[in-house]
Every structure is written in structure tokens, then in C-alpha cells.
Amino acid sequence: MSIPFDLSLRHKLPLWGGLLILLTALAITGGNLALTRESLKKNMLVRSEILGRSLARALSAAISLDDVWRAYEILDAPMSAETLRPGFHLESMVVLDALNRVFISTQPQRYPLQRGLATLGPEFRLLQARLEQNDGRVLALESGRVLLAIPLVVEGVPLGTLVLVHPADYYQSSFDRAVRRTAWTTLLVLLVLLPLTWFWGRRMAQPLSLLTERMGELGRRLPAPLPERIYPHDDELGRLFQVYGQMLRELADKEALERQVVKSDRLAALGRLTASMAHEINNPLGGLLTAVDTLKRHGQLDSLQAKLVPLLERGLTQIQEVVAALLVEARARSRALTRQDVDDVHILLAREARAVNWEWLNEVQDTVELPATLVRQVLINLLLNALQAAGKDGHMRARITQTALGLELEVGNDGRVIPPALMEHLFEPFTGLNEEGHGLGLWITYQIVQQLHGHIEVDSVAGWTRFRVDLPAAGSP
Amino acid sequence: MHFYRMSCFCLLLLCAGPALAAEGLRIGLTPTFLGERPALLADWRAYLENRLGRPVAFILKDSHEETMELLRQQQIQAAWLCDCPRITMNREFNLLATPLFHGRPYYRAYLVVPQADQVTHRLLDLKDKVFAYGDPTSNAGHMNPRYELWKFGVDPDHFFRRTFLTHTHGNAIEAVAAGVADATSVNSYVWETLDQQPALTGRTRIAARSVEYGFPPFVTTHTMAPGDFRALQRALLTMAEDARGRVVLKKMNLDGFALPQPELYQPVREIVRYMDNR
Numbered sequence: 001m002s003i004p005f006d007l008s009l010r011h012k013l014p015l016w017g018g019l020l021i022l023l024t025a026l027a028i029t030g031g032n033l034a035l036t037r038e039s040l041k042k043n044m045l046v047r048s049e050i051l052g053r054s055l056a057r058a059l060s061a062a063i064s065l066d067d068v069w070r071a072y073e074i075l076d077a078p079m080s081a082e083t084l085r086p087g088f089h090l091e092s093m094v095v096l097d098a099l100n101r102v103f104i105s106t107q108p109q110r111y112p113l114q115r116g117l118a119t120l121g122p123e124f125r126l127l128q129a130r131l132e133q134n135d136g137r138v139l140a141l142e143s144g145r146v147l148l149a150i151p152l153v154v155e156g157v158p159l160g161t162l163v164l165v166h167p168a169d170y171y172q173s174s175f176d177r178a179v180r181r182t183a184w185t186t187l188l189v190l191l192v193l194l195p196l197t198w199f200w201g202r203r204m205a206q207p208l209s210l211l212t213e214r215m216g217e218l219g220r221r222l223p224a225p226l227p228e229r230i231y232p233h234d235d236e237l238g239r240l241f242q243v244y245g246q247m248l249r250e251l252a253d254k255e256a257l258e259r260q261v262v263k264s265d266r267l268a269a270l271g272r273l274t275a276s277m278a279h280e281i282n283n284p285l286g287g288l289l290t291a292v293d294t295l296k297r298h299g300q301l302d303s304l305q306a307k308l309v310p311l312l313e314r315g316l317t318q319i320q321e322v323v324a325a326l327l328v329e330a331r332a333r334s335r336a337l338t339r340q341d342v343d344d345v346h347i348l349l350a351r352e353a354r355a356v357n358w359e360w361l362n363e364v365q366d367t368v369e370l371p372a373t374l375v376r377q378v379l380i381n382l383l384l385n386a387l388q389a390a391g392k393d394g395h396m397r398a399r400i401t402q403t404a405l406g407l408e409l410e411v412g413n414d415g416r417v418i419p420p421a422l423m424e425h426l427f428e429p430f431t432g433l434n435e436e437g438h439g440l441g442l443w444i445t446y447q448i449v450q451q452l453h454g455h456i457e458v459d460s461v462a463g464w465t466r467f468r469v470d471l472p473a474a475g476s477p
Numbered sequence: 478m479h480f481y482r483m484s485c486f487c488l489l490l491l492c493a494g495p496a497l498a499a500e501g502l503r504i505g506l507t508p509t510f511l512g513e514r515p516a517l518l519a520d521w522r523a524y525l526e527n528r529l530g531r532p533v534a535f536i537l538k539d540s541h542e543e544t545m546e547l548l549r550q551q552q553i554q555a556a557w558l559c560d561c562p563r564i565t566m567n568r569e570f571n572l573l574a575t576p577l578f579h580g581r582p583y584y585r586a587y588l589v590v591p592q593a594d595q596v597t598h599r600l601l602d603l604k605d606k607v608f609a610y611g612d613p614t615s616n617a618g619h620m621n622p623r624y625e626l627w628k629f630g631v632d633p634d635h636f637f638r639r640t641f642l643t644h645t646h647g648n649a650i651e652a653v654a655a656g657v658a659d660a661t662s663v664n665s666y667v668w669e670t671l672d673q674q675p676a677l678t679g680r681t682r683i684a685a686r687s688v689e690y691g692f693p694p695f696v697t698t699h700t701m702a703p704g705d706f707r708a709l710q711r712a713l714l715t716m717a718e719d720a721r722g723r724v725v726l727k728k729m730n731l732d733g734f735a736l737p738q739p740e741l742y743q744p745v746r747e748i749v750r751y752m753d754n755r
Binding site for chain 1 (some may be wrong): 607641643648657
């Protein structure tokens, strides 16, 4: 399309608004001026006629007395007053006698006394023709200059005629003044309206263009939300922004959910893989260990062998331990959890936790139908992690709550925050939060929680890292 | 218009007549002299009241005719009118004093044309032009130009294209300045007094000057008490002798007043006689 239609709304709205206002102002002003021009033309002739009629009586008397000087004085005063007016529109006044000769005029040089009308120029020749057919009415003649002829009649006897002579553009100076006044008024109105439109247009367009910009990011990444109260009104535009915000929130939720699902799926797959691998390793490993044991007990070993066999045994035992750790088996029957089991953990770790400020809240009242060993292992793993993270003089908080559905564990610390990259793979084996340990603590924790049909989540913001575990009691819905 | 003037006159006779005597001295003037100078008239009146010790009123009328009628009816005791024989040679009136213009009791008739007209130098140059007369009883404004034309054997009624009356010398000069008339004839005293502020006279030019005529005198009714007559005459004749009087005289563009000499008005009488005999 053409350039003006492709412009940004930010420019197009104010421009179109301004253009419309300008066009409206011009149309109204133009219409008004056309009307003004017509009424000015008419009014000024009416004014002339009123002036002429007001002089007619006195002039009739002067003509009947043949008093030229008196007639001149009658014309001279109003004529001088007219000349002083800014919108001067009367050129001269000519009084004709009954024979259409000049009796007196305000310009005696131009209209000499006693001169016949026909000798005064084409306009007056035309006037004479019209006067000869006239029956005592006021005549207006517009050919070049504008002549207004007022008959001077007393008791039906025509004594003469008063002719008011106007220049062809007699209304022009008044019209020019009207044009100037109107132009100023219009300019003032435009001075108010144009900035208003500009402001209003930008006010509408700016949020829209921001919205467009953000929507453009949608395919690549989740765009940032729009500023609060960017357009606080409840019209279509306002609703568009509301809907956009809602859409953004839903998209974020969906993305978080997807990430969670992917993570769970990955962890589940890893779980299955490690479990089957552990089984595959465990079977030959058992044989190997038995073989090593037999060799140690019954074999005659030379000195080198006597040195190697224990090495072999230690290595195989380590493999067994790691595999055992990977293969979290929750199926083993265990007694139900009591308040004392939880407190035991506190006592167990009290020595190691001397260096940190530890807040401990055991809100377990009685027995919870959950395997005590596994719950204690989860709690210990989480607490050890927190202890490590909090470091010397750090803060740690643990809260174990019995809920209607089961148990809720919450362990927090003010140690260093977990970086987002690590957060993604936090519960995978050998990830580890610290350099020490084998990196299986959280993996084991996760596996236990999964096997107990529970839920684990972590958030790490503003200097506080918190693990939360929900475990449904057996038999609960 | 005449009807209107006459009715005013009759009204004055009927209503104001008996009350006049009690008001002191009444002096009639026409707009020929001082007609449109109320401030000057007030000064002069104050001066005369001070000198005479009695109230003085100036009565202004539009035409010589009306003022003359008032004088005849003794509605006014004194008047400053014209130099026509009906005033100066009338047994009903006494000559009181003659103004001194440029130190002498004379004036001239000036033939006045527009400044733009540089070709007119005498009345005869004005064939088929528009001529403005002053008052028909005025010598300078009416009789003198007509008399001069007659002397050249020209009938003034058919010489000009158009004539009209302006009643005062001031109006006549204005008519020429505005271009309404091509020429007029006025009293030299009036033209020169107006010429002190030449807004009007600057647009006109003096094309010709007549011989000298006796300056229009102050006259009184012959019934005026001799004491009053002498007091007024003394007041006028000695006006130039005191400072206040000189201030007023300066404003009037006069140098003082002199005892009237009837022979001054003989030439005008000759003119009237000549005109009447035609």
C-alpha cells in the first residue's frame, strides 16, 4: 500500500485526527464566511438606504426652496461621518433634480452642478434609463459601481432623486475584517484542538504499538507483561490489554506446566533406566562378590594376589553401595511415622548443626500412616543439604506439619541461591548441590517421594532456598 | 423654510416682547460677523456689561432681514448688520460706531476662487460657472458682484450657470473650498479673520479685490435713550484704550471703533440706486 496508510498508528492517529479537525474548521469557516459575505453585502446596502431615507425629507425641502447650500450641508455632515468609519463604503452622494440634472453632490468636481445624468458615465446613463421607467421605488443598480437611487417625492410630486454611490467592492473592507476575525478565532480553536488530538492519538497508539511489539515476540519467547495501568479504561482497547495480560498468564502457566511435565518425564525415565541398570549390575555383582569372598577364604593367595583381592573387594563393595543408592526401594514394609521419629532426626543432627541458627518446628501430633524410615531419610537428606548450604552462622528452618492428607515437610536456608541452570536438573543423579557428597541425596529424596506418591518442589529466590514436600498418608484419598 | 423663520419671529414677538426691556441692552448680530464664535461673544459681552454696568445680550439671527425687523420693532436696541442704505441711510436708525479694520473704517469685497483655479482674475472670467452669493442684502456678498457685472453690460442672472445663496460669508468661503461653487464674493474682514487659521481659506485664493467701502457700522434705534446711546458709544470708542478691550478686539481682528461718518456709505447707496433704476 501507499506510505501514508502504512504509517504507525502512533503517527497516523494524530495526523488523521488533526487533518479531520483542520478540514472541519476550514469547512465551517468557509461556510460562515460565504454567509457573512452575502449578509454584509445586503446589510450595507440596507444601511445606505436607511441613511438615504433619513436625508430624503430634508433634501426635498432644500430642493423645493432651490437652496443648494442647504442641500450640501445636509449631505456633508453624514458623508464626513461615513468617511471617518473604518469600513467606509459610501463613495459619494448625488442629488438630482426633477429633470435628472445634478442639484448638488458631495463631490462637486466629479458631479458638476446642473450637469445632465447622461454625461456622468455609463452607470449613470443606465440609471437615467431606469429612472425614467421608475414609479417611485428605491432602485439598486449594480454595474461596476453600486448605485442606490432613492426618489425624493413630496405628496406624489417627484422633486428629484438621491443617488448613493458605492464602490464595486463596497463590502470588501468589512468582509476582510470579518475574515481576519474568523481566521484568528479558528486559529485559536485549532491551537487548543490540535494538541488535544495529538495527545489523545498518541495516548491510544502508544499502548497499541507496545502491544504489537510484544505480540511479535510471541513465537520466539514469552514476552514480558505490559506495564500496569497502561490503559486503565474499560473500552475495547482496554479489554484488549486485559485479554492480552490474561493470555500471557495462561501461556506462562502452560509453559511452566510443560517444563514440569518434561522434567518429571525425564526423571521418571531416568528412574526406570537406573532401576533396570541397577538390577542388571546387581546380579553379576552378587556373583563377583561371592567369588571374591570365596577366594579370600579358601584360596591360597600369593603376596600379590593377597594385595589385589581386598582391592577388588573394596571396589566391588563401592559399586554395590552406589547401585543400592541408585536403586531406591520403597517397597520394604516399615512401621508408621510417629512424632518421636521426627524428633529423633533433630537429636541426630543437633551436633552437626551447632554452627547454624536452626529453627525447628515439629507439628506432628500422633502417628502418620507413612513409612517412618523413608520419611526420616527424606528429612535427613533435606536437612543435610540445608546445613551445608547455610554454612557457618547461616540460618536454617525446618517445619514438619501433620495435615489432613498426610505430612508436609518444609526445609529452608539462607545459603547461596540455586542457579536456574542447576534448578532444571536438580533432582537428577550426580548433579549435587555441592562439591562434597556423591550427588545422589536429592535423587534418592526425589525417588522416595515419587514412590510415596508425594510431591516435591523447590524455590530459591531472594536469598532463601526452600524445599517443600507433600506426602499423602496411606489410605487418604 | 421662510415660513419656519417667520413663525419663529412671530412667536418671539408674542411671548418675549414685554420681558425684553427689563433685561437691559440687547444687541443684534448676524452670522456674518462672529456668528460661530460663542467664546469670543461671551468675552465681549462680559466686557460690555462691565463697562456699562448693566446686562447685555447678543441676539443672533440667521439673516440680515430678520435682525433688521427686530430693530425696527425695537426688540433690540442696537445691531451690527451691513452697510446697505436701508441701515445706514434710514431715519429710524442712528449710526453708533464704525469698526476699524487694519486701523481704518473700510473693507473690500474679495472675489474668492478655489486654490486650484489659477486662471480666474476677474468676475468676467467666470462665465457659465457656479457662483455662491452671501446674504442678498450684503454688499460684498451680493450687490457688489452683480453691480460690477451690470457695469460691464452683463446680466448677472444669465451670466453664471448656477447661483445659490449661502447667507454668510463663512459659508460662501466654505462652498468655494469644498468645490460646490466656482467662486464667491466676500467681505475682506471675514476672509482675513478666517485666514488667521487657514484650514479653510488655504484651499481658496483671492482672485480680485474691489474698491474700499465703509465698514458696516453699529446702529441703534432712534428711540434709544440718549444716555444709553452715549454710554454704549463711549464703551465702544474707548475699547482700544484698556487692556481687556484690546484682548477682545484682537480676538475680533479689529483695531477699535471710530465715530461714524455717513459719507463712508455713499458708494453703496450709489450702487443700490443704480441697481434699483435698472
